Amino acid sequence: MSKVCIIHGPNLNLLGSREPLVYGKITLEELNKQLISYGQKLGLEVETFQSNHEGALVEKIQQAASYDYLVINAAAYTHTSIAIRDALLAIKIPAVEVHISNIYQREDFRQQSLLANVVQGQIIGLGVLGYRLALDAAAYFLQGGKSID
Numbered sequence: 001m002s003k004v005c006i007i008h009g010p011n012l013n014l015l016g017s018r019e020p021l022v023y024g025k026i027t028l029e030e031l032n033k034q035l036i037s038y039g040q041k042l043g044l045e046v047e048t049f050q051s052n053h054e055g056a057l058v059e060k061i062q063q064a065a066s067y068d069y070l071v072i073n074a075a076a077y078t079h080t081s082i083a084i085r086d087a088l089l090a091i092k093i094p095a096v097e098v099h100i101s102n103i104y105q106r107e108d109f110r111q112q113s114l115l116a117n118v119v120q121g122q123i124i125g126l127g128v129l130g131y132r133l134a135l136d137a138a139a140y141f142l143q144g145g146k147s148i149d
Contacts, residue, residue, distance in 0.1 A: 004045070005067045061087035100126075
């Protein structure tokens with residue numbers, strides 16, 4: 001069974017209470033349970049991790065050798081962290097970047113992703129559905145998919 005790690009960045013521990021009109025009402029715990037269950041249906045073993053600390057996120061990425069795929073929502077660090085970008089480059093494991101909100105419809109400083117050119121793709125602005133779509137992509141590519149027929 002392929003292993004996928006979903007990494008949640010700062011403030012995502014506040015899902016359900018932080019700006020529910022932007023981020024929805026589901027809590028991180030509820031979301032993680034759904035993603036683990038959905039991953040099982042796709043034949044994926046899913047582990048989740050959340051931290052508000054940049055260094056902890058970097059360390060988790062560096063320890064990702066036991067995973068086949070990463071899904072990352074670096075949240076605010078998307079726009080500022082060269083360290084997270086460099087960690088993703090160093091591990092050579094495919095990754096998809098997810099954002100619950102559409103970063104390109106938000107403030108100017110949120111419209112640049114330092115991760116965009118080092119991840120396989122981005123899923124942006126589709127709410128928490130983006131995580132499920134990222135797991136779909138992981139399953140597809142881990143099973144050898146190269147194009148959609």
